[in-house]
Amino acid sequence: MRGLFVGVLLLAFWQGLVSLTGVPPFILPGPLAVLHALGDNTALLGLHAAYTSAEIILGLVLGAMFGIICAVGMCMSDFVTRSLRPLLSLSQAIPVFALAPLLTLWLGYGLASKIFVVVLIVFFPIASGFYDGLQATPEGTLDLARLAHARRWPTFVWLRLPYALPSLGAALRIAAVYAPIGAVTGEWVGSSHGLGYLMLLANGRMKTDLMFAAVCILTLLTIALRSVVGWGLRKLEM
Amino acid sequence: MDEAPAIGLRGSVSFGDNLLFRDMQLDLRPGWTCLLGASGVGKTTILRLLAGLPTGARFDGVVQRPQHLAYMAQDDLLQDRLSVLNNVLLGQRLSGTRPDVERATQLLQSVGLEGMEKRRPISLSGGQRQRVALARALMEDTKLALLDEPFSALDAATRQKMQELAYKCLEGRHVLLVTHDPVEALRLGAQVKLLEGGQVHDLPALGGVPPHAIDTPQFAKAYHATVSRLAGIK
Numbered sequence: 001m002r003g004l005f006v007g008v009l010l011l012a013f014w015q016g017l018v019s020l021t022g023v024p025p026f027i028l029p030g031p032l033a034v035l036h037a038l039g040d041n042t043a044l045l046g047l048h049a050a051y052t053s054a055e056i057i058l059g060l061v062l063g064a065m066f067g068i069i070c071a072v073g074m075c076m077s078d079f080v081t082r083s084l085r086p087l088l089s090l091s092q093a094i095p096v097f098a099l100a101p102l103l104t105l106w107l108g109y110g111l112a113s114k115i116f117v118v119v120l121i122v123f124f125p126i127a128s129g130f131y132d133g134l135q136a137t138p139e140g141t142l143d144l145a146r147l148a149h150a151r152r153w154p155t156f157v158w159l160r161l162p163y164a165l166p167s168l169g170a171a172l173r174i175a176a177v178y179a180p181i182g183a184v185t186g187e188w189v190g191s192s193h194g195l196g197y198l199m200l201l202a203n204g205r206m207k208t209d210l211m212f213a214a215v216c217i218l219t220l221l222t223i224a225l226r227s228v229v230g231w232g233l234r235k236l237e238m
Numbered sequence: 239m240d241e242a243p244a245i246g247l248r249g250s251v252s253f254g255d256n257l258l259f260r261d262m263q264l265d266l267r268p269g270w271t272c273l274l275g276a277s278g279v280g281k282t283t284i285l286r287l288l289a290g291l292p293t294g295a296r297f298d299g300v301v302q303r304p305q306h307l308a309y310m311a312q313d314d315l316l317q318d319r320l321s322v323l324n325n326v327l328l329g330q331r332l333s334g335t336r337p338d339v340e341r342a343t344q345l346l347q348s349v350g351l352e353g354m355e356k357r358r359p360i361s362l363s364g365g366q367r368q369r370v371a372l373a374r375a376l377m378e379d380t381k382l383a384l385l386d387e388p389f390s391a392l393d394a395a396t397r398q399k400m401q402e403l404a405y406k407c408l409e410g411r412h413v414l415l416v417t418h419d420p421v422e423a424l425r426l427g428a429q430v431k432l433l434e435g436g437q438v439h440d441l442p443a444l445g446g447v448p449p450h451a452i453d454t455p456q457f458a459k460a461y462h463a464t465v466s467r468l469a470g471i472k
Contacts, residue, residue, distance in 0.1 A: 140313050143291050147309050148332035158331050162319040237319070 029209040034216065037209035044198070049217050051193040055111055055183040056225065059118020060175060066119065067126030067175075068168070074127075075134040075160060076152055092124040097185055104190035114186030114194065121182035122175035126168070133167025134160050169238030176229040180222045195221075245382055245412050247288050249299010251280065258283065258295065259436045266382070266412040270405070270448060272427030273416045274441070274468065279433050281416040282386055288414065289384050303382055308375035308411070310388035310404075314367045316359035322346065323355035326373045338377075345373040349403060365396035369403070376407055383408050385415045389422065401426060405449050420464045424457065425449045432467065441467060 011031045017023075018030035025033055038045065070088070074081040100117055107113035137160045145155040187196025195214045202210035246265035251258045258280050264273075275281045286293045288303055316325050324331070326342040346355060349369040359367055368388060375383060385404070389397045405426055417423055423430050426448050430441040444450050444460050451457065 140311060140315050141317070143289075143309070143311070144315055144328060145332050146291055147289065147307065148329045149305075150332035151334065154332045154334055158320075158328060159317070162317060165319075 026206040026208050029212060033209045034212040037207075037213040038216065041210060041213060045195075045213060045217050048193060048195050048198045048214070049221060051111070052180070052183050052187065052195040052218070053221060055114040055118060055186065055194065056179045056221070058111070059115040059182060060122055060179040060225075062115065063119040063122035063179070064126050064172060064175065067123045067171070068130060070123075070127040071130035071134060072156070074131050075156060088124065088127055091120065092128075094120075096120050096182065100185055100189040103186070109190055109192050113189075114183050114191065117186035118179050118182035121178050121185075125174050125178065126171045129171030129174070130164060130168040133164030136167070137163045165236070165238045169233040169236075172229055172233060172238075173226065176226050177222060180218060180225070184218065245288075245303055247284065247299065247301045249297055249301075251283060251287070251293075251299075252296050253294070257436070262436065262438055264288075264414075264431070264438050266414055267429065268381075268410065268412055269428035270408075270413045270415055270426045271429040271431060272423035273414060273431050273433055273438075274418065274420060274423050274464070275433035276468070277418065281418075281433055284433065285384050285386050285414060285416045288382075304380050306378050306380045308378040308380060308383040308408070310368075310371050310375050310383075310385045312387040312390055314359075314371040314388075316367055316370055318358065318360055320359075321355065322351065322357050322359065322362070322370050325359060325370055326377055328374060329377050342373070342377060345376050346370075348407065349373045349376075365392055365400060368392065368400055372400075372404055372407060381411050383411050383413045385413065387417055390417065390419065397422075402449050420461060420468065421452060424460050424464060425452060430464070 015030045015032060018025075018028060018033075029037070070084060074084055096117055099120070100113075103113040103116050107116060134156075141159050141163070142155070144150075145159055183194065184196035184199075187194040188200060191197045195218050199211050199214045202208070202214065246263070248261070248263040250260050250262070262284075264271075264284060273281055273284065283293045283295055287295075287297055288301060289307060289309060290301070290303070317328065320328065323339070323342055323346070326346060327337040327339070330337045343355060346352065349372050351366060351369055351373070354362070354366070359370065362370065371388065388404075389400050392400060401422060415423070415426060424444055427443050428448065430443045432439045432441050441464055442460065444456060452461075
């Protein structure tokens with residue numbers, strides 16, 4: 001409730017600033033102008049939001065899958081750990097922003113290059129967060145596995161995994177917030193659809209109100225995604 | 239001729255260059271052996287060596303023990319995401335044997351937790367949690383049980399009940415109980431031993447069948463003698 005109040009206050013301040021100073025709308029449109037732009041362009045915004053949503057969700061799902069498989073593999077085999085560790089650090093060291101143009105060159109202007117950027121961005125936090133969680137099983141608990149002469153797989157399923165679920169949950173929550181950034185980055189570099197594309201287009205044509213409208217939609221998308229992921233994870237006690 | 243004990247440990251233990259035990263020997267007989275000693279003297283190290291668990295110490299010697307053993311630690315080691323029943327079945331799940339639900343249910347009944355199979359450990363009291371841990375230990379049908387201060391975190395009344403319950407349930411097994419509580423050691427021990435100066439010393443135990451009542455003159459006398467010995471008054 002208090003958050004809503006602060007939000008309304010900020011919007012009123014913004015509108016007041018625009019009205020009082022008379023800033024031209026192509027520099028800073030007021031919230032009312034942005035609202036108008038939202039209303040006038042629902043179909044356009046909806047179409048591009050659908051593209052961006054598809055990129056975000058596919059990228060998040062694929063990135064999470066790769067991240068989880070990678071973490072489980074590292075937990076299961078020392079060989080895999082030794083082989084993948086450097087790769088994992090490398091995947092984080094490469095600036096994805098710099099890689100995006102290459103991805104567009106290789107994978108084209110369509111969904112694939114954006115999905116790839118999202119995958120690159122979410123893969124590392126998920127793989128490393130989950131792996132750290134899997135390594136954090138208390139020694140006392142692992143004693144139970146030693147006493148039972150347990151193999152790796154039952155130890156993983158019954159002891160390590162349950163302990164690591166909250167870490168995986170935290171990583172997925174972070175990934176849900178990172179994923180839209182990845183999608184828009186991909187779109188900025190080269191695309192014909194998506195909210196990032198629309199922002200560049202609107203910016204180039206001095207339609208600043210439309211750009212703000214696109215930012216609003218993107219923000220709402222991110223909040224919605226974060227909430228849905230958070231809700232699902234809470235249901236799973238992660 | 240004395241028969242060689244089937245369960246026990248002899249050898250030297252060192253941490254780095256620091257020799258903790260030289261040629262120490264601990265033989266377990268059927269019934270309860272209670273191992274007393276000050277904190278940090280190496281009681282848990284001995285128990286973990288017997289259990290085959292990592293200690294961080296170097297051990298030169300031999301351990302004789304059955305392949306499987308029942309184990310209880312001070313921490314009940316219950317897994318919060320598993321139900322009470324699944325916690326009891328955990329050993330079988332981990333070792334890949336078929337989970338015996340009927341036996342687990344019976345054991346839960348015998349430790350007084352009938353009808354709690356589906357509960358999560360988080361909803362249990364400290365005493366109830368140790369009962370689940372006891373049931374989990376009892377799932378190992380073996381003649382050796384190793385107990386590392388499993389009752390020390392419980393309140394006095396609960397502790398006494400748990401001691402009696404554990405004593406009843408572990409009847410007929412070789413039990414090693416590591417404790418810093420002389421009352422507990424005297425109540426339960428057919429053998430009472432003191433770990434001191436890198437050696438295992440025998441202390442007098444009470445005659446008769448444990449668990450002993452603590453409100454008798456004999457107990458008071460034995461308690462006094464043991465505490466004096468622990469305090470270093472010879």
